[in-house]
Amino acid sequence: MGMFAKKIGWLVAGLLLPFCSLAQELRCEVTVNSEQVQATDRQVFQQMQNAISELMNNTRWTGDVYQNEERIRCKMFITLRAMPQIGVYEANTQIISSRPTYGTGYETTVLSFVDTKFEFEYNPAQPLQYAPNTFTTNLTAILSFYAYTIIGMDNDSFARLGGANALAEASNILNLVTSSGTAATGWSATADTRNRYWLINNLQDPQFEPFRSALYLYHRQGLDLMGQDPEKARQNILEALRNVQQVARIRPGAAALRSFFEAKATEVSAAFASATPEQKQQAYDLLTQVDPTNRAKYETILRR
Template sequence: MKQFFILAAFNLLYFTSTSQELNCQVSIIASNKVEVSTVEQEVLNQLEEVIRQFMNDTKWTKDNFKLEERINCQIQFQLENIPQPGVYEGMIQVQSSRPVFNSTYNTLLLNFSDQNVSFAFSRNAMLNYAPNQYRDNLTSMLAFYAYYIIGMDYDSFGLKDGGQYLQEAQNIVMNAQSSGAPGWSPDQTGNKNNRYWIIDNALHQLFEPLRECVYEYHRLGLDKLYENKEQGRIAIYESLNKLAKVVATRPNSFNITSFIQAKRNELKQIYTDAAVPDKGKLVALLKRLDPVNSEKYDEILK
């Protein structure tokens, strides 16, 4: 009997001290031009809860996470059209962040706006992800972002440690291409901001400096600011400078510009008390990396 209670106590401790990988907040909003009936709103409320459970309760990796180690992320659906009951069109905003060592600050890792989204959902439907299998568009999209979020997070803590999860995201893209749903294939109009391109770029050899940057910016830069602010800033600049190699061959790449823009306000705070020449050096680099948004980086000089 004593052994039984010891085993029960151990199991209770284990399950209360470990959890799944994601702490995902989910919201669904309808644009003003969409009329949502009472019945449809009930379905959307259920959809919101189903997505939340799917993202947070699915075991995406073989690693054990403590409750406080979960990856904080957000998914917001903005509905632009309901062409028929149970069919939804619009956009998804996906964000994820990770904590900075020796601080209460969380840094933005991913901020992606998926503009071309269409999926079906019916009342009481369940979402079940099966590796190497396409079941429906919504499940595949959510699984794609789960693995992309996890891959980015792992890359920020260990050099290219997120590779297997980014590869899983790419596998989802490949399996979903036969569905004909938007976002899974190269856009014929030349738009490279969809799921196909974001993961294709992430794993392409030309973009290896970006993955190196993600690691060095966070582990050698942000995480070291508390110990030595000057050395942390140097590491951050050097990590960003690696991206010049990518920009030289792939200018205006979405992967590069979205990363830099996600860090713009953060860099302004980090360089608040930096020497004027150091601020100018950083701003000059950011303008070379993201010339389309050059004026936005002048705020760092103020």
């Protein structure tokens, strides 16, 4: 049995598992918004949405064994900005993945990332198919990159550095694109660190190991314990935030850090609503130092 059949045993009653069919890794909801694009044949946008959904949901991305209930919930909101020529698109996309927390109906966001360099060609007559170690199209490369990034970060939330293999695949895709000579944007180091290059660069950088360890501490040893031992859970969340702080001192404003706080600012504030005054002050001091952009949200910790 693969990692995922083990990691989430507490989510599905053991007696039900033998009756569940094996499934792909992702349960991805795809939305393509084409309101800003002029086109005579608008059916192509529905075809695009269906093709992207099929690639994300019907591809076996890893060799791990998943049950249907274990599939990673994620969403892709693709907003087409322009069509410079027929079949060529410029878009923004937001990628969100989540996972359930133990003993609750609550789902926590693991990855939230906005990609403003989502540029690609799409031909309805050309199926989207992922081929390992092969560059086919920029669209397929982008989608597979995010599939592996989602899987890798989800794995990291269940086991310390558990997403290493999937993140290595995402990095390999970036290398395939850059070595192909394709001039597509978003795959190279730029002053704007909000792109695919910097996201996977962060997650693969040894300096970011404390951040990836924090994903495990925060989720598996923090949120998942909140119903059983909230005091211990909050201590572990504080420890996770100290790990993030350690990385932020070296790489302030890094893409992975900004993505983390965009996903967690409101949630982590709520986690300390019933904390001791000492814990509240510790959380507030740490969060406002590392993530001053969301200071207003963190101020609610002290007011509760």
